[in-house]
Amino acid sequence: DTGVxxxxxxxxxxxxxxxxxxxxxxxxxNRLYWYRQTLGQGPEFxxxxxxxxxxxxxxxxxxxxxxxxxxxSFSTLEIQRTEQGDSAMYLCASSLGPAAASDEQFxxxxxxxxVL
Amino acid sequence: xxxxxxxxxxxxxxxxxxxxxxTYTDSSSTYLYWYxxxxxxxxxxxxxxxxxxxxxQDQRLTVLLNKKDKHLSLRIADTQTGDSAIYxxxxxxxxxxxxxxxxxxxxxxxx
Numbered sequence: 169d170t171g172v173x174x175x176x177x178x179x180x181x182x183x184x185x186x187x188x189x190x191x192x193x194x195x196x197x198n199r200l201y202w203y204r205q206t207l208g209q210g211p212e213f214x215x216x217x218x219x220x221x222x223x224x225x226x227x228x229x230x231x232x233x234x235x236x237x238x239x240x241s242f243s244t245l246e247i248q249r250t251e252q253g254d255s256a257m258y259l260c261a262s263s264l265g266p267a268a269a270s271d272e273q274f275x276x277x278x279x280x281x282x283v284l
Numbered sequence: 285x286x287x288x289x290x291x292x293x294x295x296x297x298x299x300x301x302x303x304x305x306x307t308y309t310d311s312s313s314t315y316l317y318w319y320x321x322x323x324x325x326x327x328x329x330x331x332x333x334x335x336x337x338x339x340x341q342d343q344r345l346t347v348l349l350n351k352k353d354k355h356l357s358l359r360i361a362d363t364q365t366g367d368s369a370i371y372x373x374x375x376x377x378x379x380x381x382x383x384x385x386x387x388x389x390x391x392x393x394x395x
Contacts, residue, residue: 199381201382203383208387208388210372210374210385210387211372211385216381216382261383271315271376272329273329273383275319275328276326277326278326
């Protein structure tokens with residue numbers, strides 16, 4: 169499978185715990201995006217990387233959230249001291265970057281986080 | 285500002301055409317997209333249109349863009365039960381590469 173993969177697919181945690189999600193983009197893609205989708209809403213942008221550089225962060229990304237892409241390949245999204253309001257589907261997407269005409273973003277299946 | 289809106293539900297009979305509408309506020313849109321989301325599946329890009337185009341056709345899908353009114357529509361011809369899903373419109377703009385999504389339209393196709 170050469171698509172975007174995410175791990176884990178589901179995560180249940182207790183409030184106050186830390187969680188970390190992983191995203192593996194399509195291999196030749198330079199850009200990697202994180203989005204969050206809550207029930208009944210469209211995905212909301214969190215942050216994105218061009219190779220290993222984090223180029224933009226949303227105001228939604230509080231200081232409890234941190235994302236990394238250390239070698240420009242896979243990325244991790246960590247949430248510290250989780251709150252019930254963090255319960256959502258966390259989506260990762262990747263794209264070729266400015267070289268592509270439309271810079272289509274390909275989405276992974278998502279990680280569903282439930283905070284009890 | 286960034287705001288993309290869609291109607292929440294659409295119900296059509298199998299074989300009829302479906303038209304899903306979207307309005308946006310940012311006049312600096314570059315590309316506009318339609319994504320499909322099925323239960324348990326990831327977002328699938330259906331089609332996109334560059335902001336200087338008026339129309340794009342791709343098999344059963346027709347995208348119309350009225351840039352003056354900031355209105356985007358997706359027409360699905362000969363709608364099938366397999367088309368039942370949530371459809372999101374999204375845009376990118378000149379000053380950012382992030383996707384700005386609408387709230388989604390749930391399409392239900394009945395026999």
